[in-house]
Amino acid sequence: MDEDYENLLDRARSNVPQDAFEKSGERFQVPDVQAIIQGNRTIWQNFQEVLTVLNRPGKEVLKYVSGQLATAGNIEGGGAVFQGKFNAELIEDVLNGYIAAYVTCPVCGRPDTHMEKQGNAYYLKCTACGASTSIRPV
Numbered sequence: 001m002d003e004d005y006e007n008l009l010d011r012a013r014s015n016v017p018q019d020a021f022e023k024s025g026e027r028f029q030v031p032d033v034q035a036i037i038q039g040n041r042t043i044w045q046n047f048q049e050v051l052t053v054l055n056r057p058g059k060e061v062l063k064y065v066s067g068q069l070a071t072a073g074n075i076e077g078g079g080a081v082f083q084g085k086f087n088a089e090l091i092e093d094v095l096n097g098y099i100a101a102y103v104t105c106p107v108c109g110r111p112d113t114h115m116e117k118q119g120n121a122y123y124l125k126c127t128a129c130g131a132s133t134s135i136r137p138v
């Protein structure tokens with residue numbers, strides 16, 4: 001790591017108020033998962049609302065969450081529908097795993113990231129600190 005990069009990181013960090021590093025910081029308020037069980041299906045009602053905050057494509061989040069729940073899922077209207085009965089707390093746990101792996105910058109801890117594909121590799125690019133972190137695709 002060269003010195004300019006270190007300086008850039010230091011500057012980026014010192015410009016950020018401490019509480020912005022916390023997940024509950026006002027810039028990153030992920031709404032509580034609202035889910036209801038209907039018959040043998042679970043409907044995550046505010047899926048679209050969560051996606052908007054995460055700034056991630058629905059298909060990808062759906063793939064991750066349904067993979068973790070080991071069930072099939074699809075998007076219906078603004079919600080996500082999973083086969084099986086899952087409570088909101090469990091979905092929220094899975095969602096937090098997604099956020100930790102694919103949204104939060106591992107260098108500065110902020111959520112100002114987007115994903116980029118370069119060849120066959122995926123990178124999490126942070127607009128707050130400039131870090132580029134190699135990640136596994138969902």
Ligand SMILES: [Zn+2]
Nearest residue numbers: 105108126129
């Ligand atoms: Zn960062």
